[in-house]
Amino acid sequence: MNNNKKKLKLCLVGSSGGHLTHLYMLKPFWKDKERFWVTFDKEDARSLLQGEEMYPCYYPSNRSIKALIINTVRALKVILKERPNLIISSGAAPAIPFFYIGKLFGAKLIYIEVFDRIDKPTMTGKLVYPIVDMFIVEWEEMKKVYPKAVNLGSIF
Template sequence: MKVCLVGSSGGHLAHLIEIKEAFENEERFWVTFDKEDANSALVNEKLYYCYYPTNRNIKNLIKNTFLAIKLLYKERPNLIVSSGAAPAIPFFYVGKLFGAKLIYIEVYDRIEKATITGKCIYPIADKFIVQWEEQKNMYPKAECWGGIF
């Protein structure tokens, strides 16, 4: 199996790093921002950089969509995993078209209000995981697995 782990740097990337051992026996690659935290944490990992800033940036959303098409066509992952934020959206939608399974993990600190990424991905995710039972009020079909940290 080949796994794509995609997410913004910072806390979103920290979530993915916490679960990377679950994929230690799988071929995997990462998509994130070219920032110090990503570069230092992902030494010896196959790493691709996506465009940022992404907050309400239509230009980079379009660029990341074309990047998703290119990378997912080249790599052909069976599974795409993310905890957000914006780079996950084009990678999940393009990945769905290419037949990849999608697992999304909603962030730990959004208990009462859904994230934009979560709202966008919830309808297409094969598995949507939340870390608090209260988050199921926003995502009724989600599975609560508890905190990652």
């Protein structure tokens, strides 16, 4: 038996609202793992993640250079402190700096393209696709957009 196996530490990162709900639906996977969350410090996130370790990220973040810079600095600080070995996201913008910084520090990356995208990529999906270890889609049509993707069907 190998007792030197590194314990899994999970980072779940995403915007509040639908993206966060998407990640929360993976509870059967993450519930028994050491984990922390990165999302917007908004009422829906605080309510859903009550009792969970949560780091706030800057918003509004979509197509904002200012938010990207602030969230990149936050990603560096959080990842250096927490040292996750797996980062999972379903978007949106906050995932980008956490994925790129996480990759630099050896984390495995799993991205789940959102359910409402059937045949067109999201901006976040396009930006993280080249570096992820697993890219999950929920529609077979999306494999035309992301050829290396794995279709696991609907999470909903």
